[in-house]
Amino acid sequence: MSVLEREASVGMTPEHIRSQRLPLVVNIGIGVLALVLSAVLVLSTGIGNWVLVVVLGVVLYLVGLLAAATRVEGRRSARNRLWRSLVYAACVLAVLPLASVVWTLVSKGAARFDGDFFLTSMNNIGARDENGGAYHAIVGTLEQVGIAALLAIPLGVLGAIYLVEYGRGKFALTVRFFVDVMTGIPSIVAGLFVLAFWVLIVSPWFNNGVPRFSGFAAALALTVLMLPTIVRSTEEMLRLVPGPLREGAYALGVPQWKTILRVVLPTALPGIITGIMLAIARAAGETAPVLLVAGGAPFINFDPFLGNQSSLALFVYQQAGDASKYAQPRAWTAALTLVALVLILTIAAKLLARRNRLSR
Amino acid sequence: MAKRIEASNVSSYYGSFKAIDNVSMTVEPKTITALIGPSGCGKSTFLRSINRMHEVLPNARIEGRLTIDDQNIYDSDVDVTAVRRMIGMVFQRPNPFPTMSIFDNVVAGLRLNGVKRKSTLEESAEKSLRAANLWDEVKDRLGRPGAGLSGGQQQRLCIARTIAVEPQVVLMDEPCSALDPISTLAIEDLMFKLKDRFTIIIVTHNMQQAARVSDKTGFFSIDKTGDPGRLIEYDDTQKIFSNPSEKKTEDYITGRFG
Numbered sequence: 001m002s003v004l005e006r007e008a009s010v011g012m013t014p015e016h017i018r019s020q021r022l023p024l025v026v027n028i029g030i031g032v033l034a035l036v037l038s039a040v041l042v043l044s045t046g047i048g049n050w051v052l053v054v055v056l057g058v059v060l061y062l063v064g065l066l067a068a069a070t071r072v073e074g075r076r077s078a079r080n081r082l083w084r085s086l087v088y089a090a091c092v093l094a095v096l097p098l099a100s101v102v103w104t105l106v107s108k109g110a111a112r113f114d115g116d117f118f119l120t121s122m123n124n125i126g127a128r129d130e131n132g133g134a135y136h137a138i139v140g141t142l143e144q145v146g147i148a149a150l151l152a153i154p155l156g157v158l159g160a161i162y163l164v165e166y167g168r169g170k171f172a173l174t175v176r177f178f179v180d181v182m183t184g185i186p187s188i189v190a191g192l193f194v195l196a197f198w199v200l201i202v203s204p205w206f207n208n209g210v211p212r213f214s215g216f217a218a219a220l221a222l223t224v225l226m227l228p229t230i231v232r233s234t235e236e237m238l239r240l241v242p243g244p245l246r247e248g249a250y251a252l253g254v255p256q257w258k259t260i261l262r263v264v265l266p267t268a269l270p271g272i273i274t275g276i277m278l279a280i281a282r283a284a285g286e287t288a289p290v291l292l293v294a295g296g297a298p299f300i301n302f303d304p305f306l307g308n309q310s311s312l313a314l315f316v317y318q319q320a321g322d323a324s325k326y327a328q329p330r331a332w333t334a335a336l337t338l339v340a341l342v343l344i345l346t347i348a349a350k351l352l353a354r355r356n357r358l359s360r
Numbered sequence: 361m362a363k364r365i366e367a368s369n370v371s372s373y374y375g376s377f378k379a380i381d382n383v384s385m386t387v388e389p390k391t392i393t394a395l396i397g398p399s400g401c402g403k404s405t406f407l408r409s410i411n412r413m414h415e416v417l418p419n420a421r422i423e424g425r426l427t428i429d430d431q432n433i434y435d436s437d438v439d440v441t442a443v444r445r446m447i448g449m450v451f452q453r454p455n456p457f458p459t460m461s462i463f464d465n466v467v468a469g470l471r472l473n474g475v476k477r478k479s480t481l482e483e484s485a486e487k488s489l490r491a492a493n494l495w496d497e498v499k500d501r502l503g504r505p506g507a508g509l510s511g512g513q514q515q516r517l518c519i520a521r522t523i524a525v526e527p528q529v530v531l532m533d534e535p536c537s538a539l540d541p542i543s544t545l546a547i548e549d550l551m552f553k554l555k556d557r558f559t560i561i562i563v564t565h566n567m568q569q570a571a572r573v574s575d576k577t578g579f580f581s582i583d584k585t586g587d588p589g590r591l592i593e594y595d596d597t598q599k600i601f602s603n604p605s606e607k608k609t610e611d612y613i614t615g616r617f618g
Binding site: 168242244245246247248249250251252253254255258259262263266267269 | 411413416418441442444445446448449451453455456457458459468469472473518521522525527
């Protein structure tokens with residue numbers, strides 16, 4: 001008798017390699033029974049609606065399945081079933097809000113998804129006007145996020161390269177620590193920093209002593225927010241590149257900088273791009289810094305360096321809080337546009353990263 | 361072309377840990393030298409010291425003199441990349457660059473060192489792949505990724521990549537340990553072929569392999585864990601495997617070690 005047979009009553013002889021399987025009919029039966037039971041329970045007592053019926057039904061189904069499977073298949077298989085069901089349930093639970101968000105955006109945003117919305121601004125649009133659009137906000141978002149990406153991507157990637165490939169000792173540790181601290185900065189604080197530093201102190205130098213809001217100031221605040229995300233994600237990706245790959249390049253007499261540029265970075269590129277896209281998506285959805293340092297504006301302003309600018313997120317915030325009955329549809333459509341914009345950027349980046357990969 | 365390597369009193373450290381102690385040996389040009397010994401005795405560390413790959417690891421350092429044709433490669437005015445261009449290395453595990461095709465892998469050393477002319481690269485790729493006994497297997501799929509090859513093919517790809525830059529010395533760190541006997545034979549044949557042009561130093565755990573391929577053999581050993589590895593005996597392979605002068609060497613090669 002083996003230890004497993006003695007202590008855990010696990011059969012170790014050839015008779016034990018077959019086991020009964022719970023028939024699919026029984027499985028479905030338990031599901032139906034659980035739903036009916038929960039419907040009766042919930043609706044007869046009147047403690048909730050169909051959502052509670054489903055939730056309770058799932059719980060009852062899991063309990064019933066565990067009991068039935070334990071009888072028919074034995075404890076090990078039953079536990080396996082239970083955990084697998086829990087994993088599936090968790091997956092469904094995680095996807096539900098996402099699907100719900102997308103559905104809400106599409107259904108409510110479709111109403112104003114028209115030419116007016118994408119070709120006009122809110123200039124001279126009063127509370128009784130049902131048209132009006134987010135052209136100015138789209139321009140603002142693209143310019144601000146574009147400038148922020150232009151600043152943050154090279155800085156962040158180079159910083160990560162320093163931390164992984166060159167940084168040794170106290171200085172690197174300090175840099176990494178402050179990057180971690182920066183990750184937790186609330187966006188409003190980043191906005192305040194840029195307001196105090198750029199708008200109030202630096203911008204008067206360019207504007208005859210008068211402080212001015214600008215899209216560029218918003219871009220600076222977004223840069224502050226994007227930088228730590230990019231540094232940390234790129235750093236993790238670079239660390240995943242195996243050491244022997246670098247040594248393989250060194251052994252060919254390739255200098256370190258060229259090894260990084262031609263071997264390490266291409267290997268880590270898909271992951272780095274994912275990190276960058278996450279940072280961009282986060283920046284595109286920021287409202288507070290834009291409100292603080294770009295001020296928002298109803299009119300089209302192409303110049304990011306001079307004067308107020310709006311952005312999609314700020315547009316959503318302002319329209320959602322507007323008393324006009326035409327404002328809310330505009331807010332939904334702007335939110336839909338923002339999500340679509342981020343989605344398109346992400347897909348484009350993924351395609352770009354894949355183009356360089358070799359086909360298997 | 362091939363160079364003489366002379367190590368005198370070389371000691372290598374990882375931080376405060378001394379990995380090898382006072383190793384001296386001379387490797388003649390156009391020979392194959394095998395380094396054998398139990399795991400952890402410093403063979404690989406010594407090998408990696410020869411092309412300054414040891415210092416890639418943090419806090420690793422080295423004492424003593426290592427000369428190539430009387431040039432000390434550890435002099436402060438020596439360019440590390442130039443040393444490594446001259447002394448190529450094949451690693452234990454095949455490490456083709458995953459983002460590059462077979463062709464790009466072979467010419468990586470040339471291209472990343474500034475060779476741009478396509479005809480030169482193609483010529484060199486074919487020559488190196490032929491020398492590595494890989495050409496017939498891959499000539500129709502040079503554009504496919506190098507990582508898609510089998511383990512033995514990948515290792516030969518790495519050898520082709522190493523000899524494409526035409527180094528003068530080739531170091532091999534257990535190049536066959538992950539390979540089947542047929543691939544191993546292919547690589548051993550290859551070493552005999554390369555001997556005409558390169559000085560080869562190979563670390564191996566396979567004593568038959570050391571006896572088959574090498575002209576000279578160095579036996580490394582440690583007394584106990586934590587002690588630095590030392591070179592116990594260095595002599596003609598013939599002599600090491602038939603009539604070693606040290607008792608320890610005899611014990612090891614006859615399997616009575618430890």
